Amino acid sequence: MAVTGAVMVSFLVLHMLGNLKIFFGRDSFNEYAHWLRTLLEPFAPYRTVLTILEIGLVVAVVLHMWAAISLSRRAGKARPVKYVARKSQANGYATHIMRWGGVTIVLFVIWHLLDLTFGVVNPEGFNSAPADRMISGFDPSRWWVTLIYFVAVVMVGMHLRHGIWSAFQTLGWANRDRNKALRATAGLVSIVLVIGFLLPPLAITFGVVK
Amino acid sequence: MNLTLRVWRQKDQSDKGRMVTYKVEDVSPDMSFLEMLDVLNERLILEGDDPIAFDHDCREGICGMCGMVINGVAHGEQRATTTCQLHMRHFEDGAEITIEPWRAAPFPVVKDLVVDRSAFDRIIQAGGFVSVPAGSAPDAHSVPVRKEDADAAFDAATCIGCGACVAACPNGSASLFTAAKITHLSLLPQGQPERLSRAKAMVDQMDAEGFGGCTNTGECTAVCPKGIPLDAIAQMNSDYLKANAK
Numbered sequence: 067m068a069v070t071g072a073v074m075v076s077f078l079v080l081h082m083l084g085n086l087k088i089f090f091g092r093d094s095f096n097e098y099a100h101w102l103r104t105l106l107e108p109f110a111p112y113r114t115v116l117t118i119l120e121i122g123l124v125v126a127v128v129l130h131m132w133a134a135i136s137l138s139r140r141a142g143k144a145r146p147v148k149y150v151a152r153k154s155q156a157n158g159y160a161t162h163i164m165r166w167g168g169v170t171i172v173l174f175v176i177w178h179l180l181d182l183t184f185g186v187v188n189p190e191g192f193n194s195a196p197a198d199r200m201i202s203g204f205d206p207s208r209w210w211v212t213l214i215y216f217v218a219v220v221m222v223g224m225h226l227r228h229g230i231w232s233a234f235q236t237l238g239w240a241n242r243d244r245n246k247a248l249r250a251t252a253g254l255v256s257i258v259l260v261i262g263f264l265l266p267p268l269a270i271t272f273g274v275v276k
Numbered sequence: 277m278n279l280t281l282r283v284w285r286q287k288d289q290s291d292k293g294r295m296v297t298y299k300v301e302d303v304s305p306d307m308s309f310l311e312m313l314d315v316l317n318e319r320l321i322l323e324g325d326d327p328i329a330f331d332h333d334c335r336e337g338i339c340g341m342c343g344m345v346i347n348g349v350a351h352g353e354q355r356a357t358t359t360c361q362l363h364m365r366h367f368e369d370g371a372e373i374t375i376e377p378w379r380a381a382p383f384p385v386v387k388d389l390v391v392d393r394s395a396f397d398r399i400i401q402a403g404g405f406v407s408v409p410a411g412s413a414p415d416a417h418s419v420p421v422r423k424e425d426a427d428a429a430f431d432a433a434t435c436i437g438c439g440a441c442v443a444a445c446p447n448g449s450a451s452l453f454t455a456a457k458i459t460h461l462s463l464l465p466q467g468q469p470e471r472l473s474r475a476k477a478m479v480d481q482m483d484a485e486g487f488g489g490c491t492n493t494g495e496c497t498a499v500c501p502k503g504i505p506l507d508a509i510a511q512m513n514s515d516y517l518k519a520n521a522k
Contacts, residue, residue: 136489137488137491140447141446141449141489143486143488144380144486145381146381149348150282150374151345152348153347153349155349156493156494161492161493228492232491234510235509235510235513236513237513237517238510238511238513238515238516239510240506240507
């Protein structure tokens with residue numbers, strides 16, 4: 067879970083930085099999208115690097131889900147008789163919603179791909195410039211789309227707050243001297259990602275970016 | 277104090293078991309939780325009923341024998357306290373208290389609230405020891421130990437093996453117990469020669485017993501009567517990863 071999670075967090079950081087290009091204008095955003103597809107050209111054919119990265123990402127997602135499902139199944143087998151009364155003592159809403167949070171994120175990613183990648187549920191359709199899809203997608207009239215993104219991104223943030231710290235723990239980096247710093251790092255990365263991902267849709271819906 | 281208890285009753289391993297309600301009257305707030313159960317058991321014996329079976333030994337919070345899930349919390353809501361050291365003054369008069377055994381497949385119920393924790397013994401047997409020539413006790417300070425390491429090792433060594441960590445873990449994982457046993461040896465000079473093989477053997481045994489995997493929820497450390505920190509699990513993971521990389 068830790069290693070595949072780290073792959074996905076690195077992807078999210080790059081994805082967030084790419085999204086922020088919308089603040090430099092439609093052309094800047096479109097050029098970035100084009101650059102991603104022409105990386106290492108002419109050495110590698112069009113879209114080679116991007117396709118390799120996409121495959122790597124999909125493998126990470128699948129392995130992450132596989133690990134989560136096997137952990138869940140092991141947990142179920144380890145406690146065949148459930149408690150009549152059960153009261154959590156560890157505080158942390160983020161920790162308790164990891165599994166359902168993961169399912170929510172999967173559903174959101176499906177919607178997100180249909181919207182901004184394939185344009186199926188986007189007013190601009192597939193044959194349009196990426197920046198146009200983004201700006202029309204979060205148009206003030208489609209405020210409910212922005213709301214879905216808002217909820218989903220906050221959910222991703224909570225998933226990361228526990229997930230990143232948990233990865234440090236799984237990889238054996240945590241100890242009593244470093245704990246505070248590691249928890250702070252997990253919190254900071256999560257907050258930066260949430261803010262970075264929410265800025266473009268909110269700016270578009272509230273008319274700052276047109 | 278007058279209390280209503282809902283207690284798990286199960287004749288033996290083959291019995292399905294069920295919750296049974298008992299009224300207990302005139303409980304003194306100064307009684308320990310186990311003494312309160314003793315009072316109920318004396319009455320049950322006089323009435324010709326089978327007394328409620330529960331594990332206990334020292335009743336001083338150091339042996340690790342007692343333990344039950346009280347109102348959904350292993351050892352009850354009082355932090356860093358074993359069931360025997362939990363006193364009735366922490367409950368309200370007229371309260372309804374639910375009492376269940378530790379729930380985990382590797383801890384089968386023997387009877388009522390007694391579970392078989394032999395799985396822990398097998399984890400210790402797999403590597404929870406140091407192979408040193410037994411002889412007369414060495415001189416103090418003949419092997420220097422950093423103060424920080426001594427403190428951390430001692431914190432881990434306070435584990436009494438009660439099993440509350442497994443009972444509280446939503447995954448039924450024994451990671452905190454195994455990690456405590458690994459950490460208290462792996463931080464000391466005497467534990468170094470077998471450090472990695474010990475971690476591997478003990479973690480593999482833990483998995484073979486059918487405990488769940490750790491997802492770092494922290495429920496274990498919250499109920500641990502000795503307050504073993506979650507860092508121990510990171511130490512275990514670190515040793516285990518190194519052992520597998522070798």
